[in-house]
Each structure stands twice: as C-alpha cells, then as structure tokens.
Amino acid sequence: EDKVVQSPLSLVVHEGDTVTLNCSYEVTNFRSLLWYKQEKKAPTFLFMLTSSGIEKKSGRLSSILDKKELFSILNITATQTGDSAVYLCAVDLNGQGGSEKLVFGKGTKLTVNP
Amino acid sequence: DTGVSQDPRHKITKRGQNVTFRCDPISEHNRLYWYRQTLGQGPEFLTYFQNEAQLEKSRLLSDRFSAERPKGSFSTLEIQRTEQGDSAMYLCASSLPLNTGELFFGEGSRLTVL
Numbered sequence: 001e002d003k004v005v006q007s008p009l010s011l012v013v014h015e016g017d018t019v020t021l022n023c024s025y026e027v028t029n030f031r032s033l034l035w036y037k038q039e040k041k042a043p044t045f046l047f048m049l050t051s052s053g054i055e056k057k058s059g060r061l062s063s064i065l066d067k068k069e070l071f072s073i074l075n076i077t078a079t080q081t082g083d084s085a086v087y088l089c090a091v092d093l094n095g096q097g098g099s100e101k102l103v104f105g106k107g108t109k110l111t112v113n114p
Numbered sequence: 115d116t117g118v119s120q121d122p123r124h125k126i127t128k129r130g131q132n133v134t135f136r137c138d139p140i141s142e143h144n145r146l147y148w149y150r151q152t153l154g155q156g157p158e159f160l161t162y163f164q165n166e167a168q169l170e171k172s173r174l175l176s177d178r179f180s181a182e183r184p185k186g187s188f189s190t191l192e193i194q195r196t197e198q199g200d201s202a203m204y205l206c207a208s209s210l211p212l213n214t215g216e217l218f219f220g221e222g223s224r225l226t227v228l
Contacts, residue, residue: 034215090156107156
C-alpha cells in the first residue's frame, strides 16, 4: 500500500524560530514529491521535487529530496505568524493518462506564536 | 474570481439521503480531480477526469458514489444513500496537463451526515 508519513504531526514555535518538517514515503510508482500549505480550506502548492539533493527555495522556505532514503524535508527559517498552517507532503504516483494522482500524508500542523 | 469554485460549501443531510456537489474548475484546465479529506487526515484521491473522460477511480469510491463531467467543464459528485462515514470535506482540484504537480484546489464542500 502506498504510504506517506509526516512528522511531527504538530509543532508550536515562537516567531523567528527555524523549523524542519519531515516526510517519508513508500510508494510503488514515484514521479515526484510535493509540498502543499493548507491554511483554512484549500491546499496551495509550494514545491515539486523530482531529483535527489537539489534544493528548491522560495523565500524563507526550502525543501530537499533524498530518493535513496525515501524522504524529504521542508525548512522554514525566521518563522512568522502567517506561516501557521498545516503543511502537507504528497507523492505523485503518475496516474492514468499521466494525471497527477497524489497520495498525501496527514500533515504537520505548525503554530507560530508571536 | 477565476479559481476553482465548489457548491454548496456546506451540506447537512440525514442518513439515507442523496447529495450532489458541483465543481467548476479553472476554465482552461482539462484535468479535474475529486479528493476527500476528514479531520486530521490529508486529502484522499477519489477520481480523475481528463476532459469528459473519467480515467481513474479509487477503490475508496463505492458504488454509492458517482462522478460526471459531461461536457468537459464542470463536474458533479453524487453520493447516494449517505452514511455517517461519508461526513467529510470533498475537495475538487484542476490542473493543466503539464505535470508540474500543481493542483489548484477549491475551498471544498463540507458534508455532515446526521
């Protein structure tokens, strides 16, 4: 069974802290690993990773993939209260017709206190 | 607003009733997905359309669930004879066939079955 496991499930930090969120996976057909941010209802896309060791960066967020050890991390530096959200890790299983068939982890709920 | 829209946003029904949800994707997106999300879990894939063709269905989708996308534009998800276990957020997403991993999610239709 395809599985994506995230840790920790919940994290509370103070503004300015740096956090690392973890994602490991066991899937039958890997195309890419994705990170999404879910603040209220709709998840929004952050990164797609396909190659090991290549860091993707967007402002204070960065992510890297290790395809040998089957995990990824998402780092957020100098956290702000606006970073409070659930961060979802997903693996694209390359579905029928080339679709993005995503299997998600449970998410890490990040709370950043002022 | 030209994002993915879903209707209704919240539906409360009694067990055994039928419900239908509608999704209007971003207009140029030919890929459309339905996911289901329960509290504390990540979204779970239900089904995928490419234009009007339903190319993939999860085994989670029992025969009480049916989805259509008749003209390759909007989609409907119908649940017949609802059960309490159907209570969840039903998320619709759309994308272009670019395999960037970026799905554009709607804000969801929350179903509560009493």
